[in-house]
Amino acid sequence: MAAPIIDIRHVHRIFETEAGLAHVLHDISLTVAAGEFLAITGPSGSGKSTLMNILGCLDTPTSGTYLLEGLNVAELDDDELAEVRAERIGFVFQSFNLLPRMSVLDNVELPLVYTDCPRREREQRAVAALAAAGLPADHYDHRTNELSGGQMQRVAIARALVNDPAIILADEPTGNLDTATGRMVLETFHRLNAAGKTIVLITHDPSVAAAADRVVEIRDGRLHHPAEAATSAPAVAPVSTPAPAPAKGVSA
Amino acid sequence: MSIRDLIREAARALEANRGRSTLTILGIVIGISAVIAMTSLIGGVQQSLVSSLGLNAARLVNIGYGGGELRQKDLDKLASMVPGLEAIEGSTSGGTQMKVDGKNVYVGLTGGSKRYFEMTGAIDLIQGRLFTPAEEDAGARVAVLSRSGLKVLFGSPDVEAVGKSLELNGKSYQIIGVTEDGMYGGGSDDYVNVFMPAQTVTDDFNGGHEHLGPVFGLVREGVDVDEAAGTIRNALASIKGVPEDQVDDTIWTYTMKSQIDNFNQYMGSFQLIAGSVAGISLLVGGIGIMNMMLTNVTERIREIGVRRALGATRGDITRQFLAESAALTVAGGVIGIVLGYLASWGLCVAAGQLGLIGSLTGGTETSLAPSISLVTVVVAVGISVGIGLVFGYYPARRASRLDPVECLRYQ
Numbered sequence: 001m002a003a004p005i006i007d008i009r010h011v012h013r014i015f016e017t018e019a020g021l022a023h024v025l026h027d028i029s030l031t032v033a034a035g036e037f038l039a040i041t042g043p044s045g046s047g048k049s050t051l052m053n054i055l056g057c058l059d060t061p062t063s064g065t066y067l068l069e070g071l072n073v074a075e076l077d078d079d080e081l082a083e084v085r086a087e088r089i090g091f092v093f094q095s096f097n098l099l100p101r102m103s104v105l106d107n108v109e110l111p112l113v114y115t116d117c118p119r120r121e122r123e124q125r126a127v128a129a130l131a132a133a134g135l136p137a138d139h140y141d142h143r144t145n146e147l148s149g150g151q152m153q154r155v156a157i158a159r160a161l162v163n164d165p166a167i168i169l170a171d172e173p174t175g176n177l178d179t180a181t182g183r184m185v186l187e188t189f190h191r192l193n194a195a196g197k198t199i200v201l202i203t204h205d206p207s208v209a210a211a212a213d214r215v216v217e218i219r220d221g222r223l224h225h226p227a228e229a230a231t232s233a234p235a236v237a238p239v240s241t242p243a244p245a246p247a248k249g250v251s252a
Numbered sequence: 253m254s255i256r257d258l259i260r261e262a263a264r265a266l267e268a269n270r271g272r273s274t275l276t277i278l279g280i281v282i283g284i285s286a287v288i289a290m291t292s293l294i295g296g297v298q299q300s301l302v303s304s305l306g307l308n309a310a311r312l313v314n315i316g317y318g319g320g321e322l323r324q325k326d327l328d329k330l331a332s333m334v335p336g337l338e339a340i341e342g343s344t345s346g347g348t349q350m351k352v353d354g355k356n357v358y359v360g361l362t363g364g365s366k367r368y369f370e371m372t373g374a375i376d377l378i379q380g381r382l383f384t385p386a387e388e389d390a391g392a393r394v395a396v397l398s399r400s401g402l403k404v405l406f407g408s409p410d411v412e413a414v415g416k417s418l419e420l421n422g423k424s425y426q427i428i429g430v431t432e433d434g435m436y437g438g439g440s441d442d443y444v445n446v447f448m449p450a451q452t453v454t455d456d457f458n459g460g461h462e463h464l465g466p467v468f469g470l471v472r473e474g475v476d477v478d479e480a481a482g483t484i485r486n487a488l489a490s491i492k493g494v495p496e497d498q499v500d501d502t503i504w505t506y507t508m509k510s511q512i513d514n515f516n517q518y519m520g521s522f523q524l525i526a527g528s529v530a531g532i533s534l535l536v537g538g539i540g541i542m543n544m545m546l547t548n549v550t551e552r553i554r555e556i557g558v559r560r561a562l563g564a565t566r567g568d569i570t571r572q573f574l575a576e577s578a579a580l581t582v583a584g585g586v587i588g589i590v591l592g593y594l595a596s597w598g599l600c601v602a603a604g605q606l607g608l609i610g611s612l613t614g615g616t617e618t619s620l621a622p623s624i625s626l627v628t629v630v631v632a633v634g635i636s637v638g639i640g641l642v643f644g645y646y647p648a649r650r651a652s653r654l655d656p657v658e659c660l661r662y663q
Contacts, residue, residue, distance in 0.1 A: 082565040
């Protein structure tokens with residue numbers, strides 16, 4: 001059995017605010033196996049954004065461990081985290097977050113600028129990523145503000161793919177899209193996952209979460225196994241791979 | 253981020269904000285162009301000064317004596333007493349009037365030997381010849397005119413004047429040569445310069461009364477000019493019997509070096525003022541840069557967050573914004589350099605038109621060219637880059653210190 005790509009254990013995140021200490025994440029433990037398609041759902045204020053930031057190495061836990069592909073990320077300094085983000089993580093945001101003054105191709109190549117990828121290779125990889133994301137080639141020279149929402153999100157997905165990351169982290173990727181376009185984006189994720197990409201999708205919408213193979217719920221800073229949500233008492237035990245998808249993944 | 257990527261991003265950013273960028277770098281443009289215009293003008297004037305002094309200028313010592321008359325025999329004794337002197341020659345002067353087509357024209361006479369005129373570079377022959385030793389000794393009635401003098405006397409500066417004669421005070425002088433307008437100036441509509449052997453001027457125009465001045469000594473190559481000048485002063489003091497405590501008041505020597513020192517002093521205050529204007533302009537420009545970059549950073553908070561999420565380190569962000577401000581100021585510097593040189597060309601032409609060049613250089617150049625040196629350009633570009641880096645550093649650092657999560661949340 002292969003080691004999990006994401007292995008989080010007993011992670012807490014406490015913020016210092018003007019109102020005092022905010023204990024946003026409590027004792028979070030989670031594993032994600034290679035090739036899994038996981039959804040994390042929860043209402044706003046549940047801490048799912050904070051969890052995503054930690055998963056994406058944009059934030060470090062106050063305590064606990066986070067092994068990403070076996071690397072202990074919680075102990076890395078700022079520059080090292082940046083390197084991890086550049087090489088191992090692909091973000092897809094709700095509001096696309098493409099750079100408006102640049103062309104599609106330049107946007108997709110952007111993560112490669114922050115890696116050691118030689119300049120000649122960049123366009124090649126960008127084109128391959130755009131193809132995988134399903135954007136037709138005649139759009140490659142367009143400025144990103146000339147595209148529709150669905151097209152922009154495809155560019156964003158391509159950008160997330162271009163550095164061949166360990167995980168794709170998608171934060172409400174369909175939030176700014178209409179239902180039909182949103183479905184297309186989720187289909188793209190399915191395709192990528194079928195080809196072997198590990199995807200973690202964060203959403204408040206259960207119907208979007210249903211597109212994933214496995215769903216994990218976060219409420220009040222704690223993770224819940226969906227089967228246990230039926231009982232009113234929150235589960236405190238670490239979440240492990242649930243029965244519905246035994247083929248993939250390994251319990252913590 | 254590699255240097256190439258940095259430059260590309262910087263160029264892209266500048267292009268996106270063309271209007272604002274142009275306004276912001278105005279201060280840099282003005283400051284740099286002021287510095288360039290000033291240094292190239294001064295350099296041009298200096299070069300003009302050197303060239304107008306003639307080839308021997310570095311070795312010439314101008315000797316002044318205020319205690320009475322200097323005669324040729326004094327000069328001969330001086331030559332024998334100062335072995336460092338290759339030659340010593342004096343000129344004499346006189347004046348008279350003549351009528352040309354009913355108009356009164358003043359004639360300024362300069363008497364000297366062929367060697368004197370050649371040594372001092374005062375004469376630049378375009379027709380004919382200078383005097384022979386026999387003509388000089390005999391005080392022959394021969395004359396050399398200047399080009400503009402031809403215009404006054406014969407109507408055109410290009411007349412074949414050699415062989416013609418010139419009537420002064422009832423005596424006839426044969427014109428043996430014509431010189432380019434030079435150190436003595438060209439004269440004007442009612443003033444001509446005429447050059448004759450010193451003896452001729454003494455006999456015909458000064459009543460036989462010999463007084464020499466200015467006097468120039470040509471120091472041998474390899475001999476220290478200031479040292480030779482000191483020896484000359486002491487030797488002349490002993491020839492004329494000047495007591496030691498009066499030497500400084502009575503005898504003076506003037507070398508090109510001191511002329512250039514004077515010029516530099518004269519230019520010094522001008523440089524100071526122009527330099528201060530430039531410096532203040534650059535300071536204001538730099539503050540403008542800082543302000544604009546701070547605005548830039550605020551406008552692109554989201555972008556900073558995205559870049560950080562995609563793998564940019566703090567250093568990458570700092571370098572990105574520093575590259576932008578440096579590109580801005582370099583652009584301003586280059587524009588300033590071009591404008592500065594154009595301005596100095598313009599000023600040179602204007603100064604020529606207004607006839608100011610002579611008073612600036614102390615000579616008689618009639619045209620001035622600004623001096624363009626690679627060193628100045630490199631220094632100006634260096635200053636521009638420096639301003640961009642110094643004033644751009646604070647905004648760049650602020651950008652890099654932003655929390656990526658906050659940036660991504662920013663509306």
